[in-house]
Amino acid sequence: MTKPGSVSSVSSVGAPDPTRHRAKGSTVSDRNPKLTVADVCAELNVAKSTFYDWRAKGTAPRCIRLPNGDLRIRRSELDRWMDDREEAA
Secondary structure: OOOOOOOOOEOOOOOEOOOOOOOOOOOOOOOOOEEEHHHHHHHHOOOHHHHHHHHHHOOOOOOEEOOOOOEEEEHHHHHHHHHHOOOOO
16 A cells, blocks of 8 residues: 555556656667567567577677566567568568
8 A cells, every 4th residue: 555645666557657667767668669589480480499499500680688588679670680581572
């Protein structure tokens, strides 16, 4: 329960306030979200093993390795990678 006049980390509809725990001046970039390997594989309709094969061959989209070892792919990087593979019909 919050005191009158205090700031709650939960909005009036019960969802967490996404701006509550950000560093001062930082913003969430909705223009270039980071995708998980599962997100990319679902979008491309390929198995995770195929994605990791592409990484081993150096043909996958560039990835960001997080401190916990997980990978993320920028939306803009996936779009660029797809454009580079587009064939003229």
